[in-house]
Amino acid sequence: MRKWSVGTNDYYFTSSIYLEEAPWYIFTLDIIIPWICDYFPRIPLPKINIIRDGEKTNLKEYYGTARDLFHCFVCSKITNWCFKKTKTQIISFPYEKLMKIFPEEFKNNDDDDIYNDEDEKRERNINYEYSKQVGKEFMISYNKLHNIGNVRMKEIKRGEKNENKS
Numbered sequence: 001m002r003k004w005s006v007g008t009n010d011y012y013f014t015s016s017i018y019l020e021e022a023p024w025y026i027f028t029l030d031i032i033i034p035w036i037c038d039y040f041p042r043i044p045l046p047k048i049n050i051i052r053d054g055e056k057t058n059l060k061e062y063y064g065t066a067r068d069l070f071h072c073f074v075c076s077k078i079t080n081w082c083f084k085k086t087k088t089q090i091i092s093f094p095y096e097k098l099m100k101i102f103p104e105e106f107k108n109n110d111d112d113d114i115y116n117d118e119d120e121k122r123e124r125n126i127n128y129e130y131s132k133q134v135g136k137e138f139m140i141s142y143n144k145l146h147n148i149g150n151v152r153m154k155e156i157k158r159g160e161k162n163e164n165k166s
Contacts, residue, residue, distance in 0.1 A: 001027055006098060006105040011124055013131035015098040022086040030082045037075040040067040094135030 001024045008015045020027075043066040045059040052062050063069045099106045 003027060006102050008095065008098070008106060012127050013095040014092065015095045016090050016092045017098070019089040019091070020086050021088075022082070026082050026085050029078060030086075033075050033078045033082075037067070037071050040070045041065075042067045045069065094138045095131045096135045097138065 002019060002021050004017060004019045006015065006017055045063055045065060047058040047060045049056065049058050050062065051057070063072065
């Protein structure tokens with residue numbers, strides 16, 4: 001089974017297409033286990049004394065709740081196993097190119113509210129301008145390759161027509 005998705009980074013303004021391949025049961029587990037983890041009850045653990053990493057502590061302080069324990073020892077293990085069984089191909093594209101192709105993936109990416117620090121805003125603007133420049137250079141190269149491909153296809157078709165005439 002295959003699934004694909006679009007990933008974006010709205011700080012560095014990068015984007016990629018992810019193609020994942022795995023048996024159907026891997027994708028099923030990858031959906032069901034985190035859902036179970038989310039709905040696992042938050043029952044506080046008892047204050048049983050334990051020693052972890054050479055320090056004295058108790059179950060409640062170290063692990064918190066039954067949900068946290070489930071997450072550490074069941075959810076994470078199964079999720080990691082699923083990840084190991086999934087073959088992932090990542091294809092990076094300029095941010096604005098994918099924004100034009102998949103606008104619905106970029107609709108709720110307006111994170112301007114979380115960047116309150118002026119230095120972060122300035123850095124983010126620098127990243128955006130750099131991303132735009134990379135996008136322009138990508139499109140120049142892409143258009144050249146596209147044109148070469150079109151010319152080559154015409155040559156191949158002409159060659160096939162000449163072979164058919166012979």
